[in-house]
C-alpha cells in the first residue's frame with residue numbers, strides 16, 4: 448500500500464516538532480518501562496510477607512502498632528527513603544478481649560461471634576436474654592418503642608454482593624447504627640450477621656458508633672452460618688435465649704503514628720505526590736488484604752518510581768488509625784498549613800488484586816499526561832474512568848476539604864468481603880502475581896504524576 452500524501456506530511460510535521468515532543472515521549476517510554484519492571488517482580492509481596500509475619504495484627508493504639516511503626520521506619524529506611532519519621536497523634540483505642548456466645552435455650556450450643564470495634568464490654572459474667580430476630584435493618588428501625596426491653600436484638604440481613612446496590616456501602620450503616628437503634632427500643636445487646644460475602648464460620652468485625660444520648664449496649668457480629676442457625680431455630684417457634692460475653696479493652700487516650708518517608712523531587716521538591724496505605728488492622732487476622740496489601744503496593748510502587756528520581760517529591764504515608772477513622776483527620780490537622788504542596792493524593796485500601804480502572808481530578812481528563820497514562824496502563828487491563836475522582840480513600844478523604852486533589856485507583860474486589868475484617872485475612876489469600884499487577888499500575892501512575900508538571904488544582908474547573 449502506498450503512503451497517502453497526508454500521512455507523509457503528518458510525518459514531516461511530527462519530526463519538525465520533535466524537540467517539543469521529546470519530554471512527553473520519554474515520559475511515556477519511562478512510564479511503560481516502570482510498569483514492565485514492576486510486573487516482572489515489584490517487591491510488594493516481600494514487604495507484605497515481612498509486615499504480616501514480623502508484626503501480625505496491629506490495632507491502632509495497641510503495643511502491636513508501635514512495633515508496626517518501628518517496622519515501617521526500618522523498611523522505608525532500608526529502601527532508601529529520606530526524611531523517614533513517625534508523626535504521633537492521640538486516639539481512642541479499642542482491642543478485643545474475651546469473646547464468647549452460646550444459645551442457652553431451647554437448643555443449647557456454642558455460637559461464634561466477634562465484638563464490633565468500639566463496643567462497650569458486657570458484665571464479666573456476660574449478658575443473657577431472649578433474642579428477637581430481625582430479617583432486615585428496616586424492620587429493626589420500625590420496631591415500636593419498648594418492644595425490645597430486656598432482649599437481645601439480632602439482625603440477620605444478608606449483605607449483597609459488592610457489585611450490587613445492597614453491598615458494603617449500604618450494609619455498613621447496619622453495623623454502625625444497629626446497637627443504638629436496638630437500645631432506643633430497650634434492648635440490652637445487639638448482634639448482626641457479619642457483613643460478608645462468603646459463608647465460612649469466621650465472624651467479621653468493623654467499627655460501630657453509639658448515638659449521643661442513647662444507652663450503650665454491647666454489640667457483636669455473628670458468623671454467617673451462626674446467623675443461619677438462629678433463623679432455623681426461630682422457625683421452630685419457641686423463644687430462644689442467648690448468652691454472650693465481650694471483654695474488650697477501651698482506652699480513651701492512646702498513641703499511634705502516621706509513618707512518612709519521601710523520595711525528594713529532582714527539580715521541584717516542594718511539589719508532593721502523596722501515596723499511602725494504612726498500617727493498622729483489626730485484631731483477628733494479620734491484616735494481609737486490609738491493609739498490608741495497600742501498604743505493600745504503594746510502598747513498592749513509590750520505591751520503584753522513585754528510583755528514576757522524578758521531578759516532584761514522592762511522599763509515602765502509612766496511616767496509623769484508619770479502621771477507627773482517626774488517622775486522616777490527625778494528618779489534615781497537623782498539615783493544614785502545608786497541604787497546598789500536595790499536588791495529588793492516592794490511597795490503596797481495597798485488597799491485593801489488580802487495578803480495574805483509574806480516575807483523575809475534574810478538568811484533567813483530556814490532558815496529554817492523563818491520556819498517556821491511560822495508554823500506559825492498558826496492557827495491565829486498567830481502563831480510564833472519566834468520572835472525576837472526588838474521594839480517593841478514607842484517610843486522604845480528610846484532605847478533600849483542604850483542596851487536595853484525589854487520585855482514584857479502583858482495585859478488583861469481588862472476593863474482598865469474603866475475608867475483610869475476619870480471622871481469614873491472612874497472607875495465604877494473596878496472589879503474588881496479582882499484587883505485582885496492582886503495583887505495576889501504581890508504579891506507572893506515581894511516576895507519571897511525579898515527573899509531569901500538571902497542576903490538578905488549576906485543571907479543576909472552579910465550582
Ligand SMILES: [Zn+2]
Nearest residue numbers: 737738769796
Ligand atoms: Zn482498610
